[in-house]
Amino acid sequence: MDLGVETAFTPWASLFGGVLLGISSVMVMALFGRIAGIIGITSGAMNRASDQDWRWAFVAGMVLAPLGYSAVVGWPEQTVSGNLPAMVVAGLLVGAGTIMGSGCTSGHGICGLARLSPRSLAAVLTFMVAGFVTVFLLRHVF
């Protein structure tokens, strides 16, 4: 499933974007006392949890962010695979895997590493290696 699109190395934009992700994660802790893990926020929003309110508001903010962003900066580059069966498999694995592993790139990657959690470090190393191997197999072997 090679997308075959080269992307430019963008250290400054990526660093600044990362800083914004960090500020948002700190806001979620300061305001609601929770880890800003997106799979956890999504999963909790679908439960009848008492703190469902801010979770849906957070998701709405993430969904609508590109409208404000595109008005100021412009519509960003995006290439999504059109291989829909592969995207079904990918979505199922990401949903099930992050719930089973109690976190995703944000919950373990940003918040967990910031908490110096050994569980999160183990999770990050595991999903990184699994991602490297998967892309290697899909792009260079099959």
Added chain:
Amino acid sequence: MRLIWGFLSGVLFGVGLLLSGMANPAKVLNFLDLFGTWDPSLIFVMGGASVVTFIGYRLVWKRPAPVLDTAFQVPNSRVIDRPLLIGSALFGIGWGIGGFCPGPAWTAVTFGAPGTYVFLGSMLVGIFGGRYLKQNLTATPSAC
């Protein structure tokens, strides 16, 4: 207040994903393609985000409680168990196939790509599968 601040935090997170390039699956897949069109940008995303969060958390935790809720709820398990490792491995495989993790999948919705909708719908279904798998593979306290 909770809704407004929740929304603003979400917008900020979304803008962070867009600016950093995380919302573009092609960029994520290139980061994962060490032996091909490697794009190391995502190291800077994770670096910036975790350093800011590391410092910010320590300032925030000096307060007795969060501003709009009663208590901080931080996972305290330190056990590296099977569900953590198997789940993370499954996630990594899915991430490597689609180039999306959960946050970018939400932020990509307004771009309107069919692959995004298919991924997001499957991810929401997958959440229920993950709950089942987790319960049936030794119960551990949920981290996030």
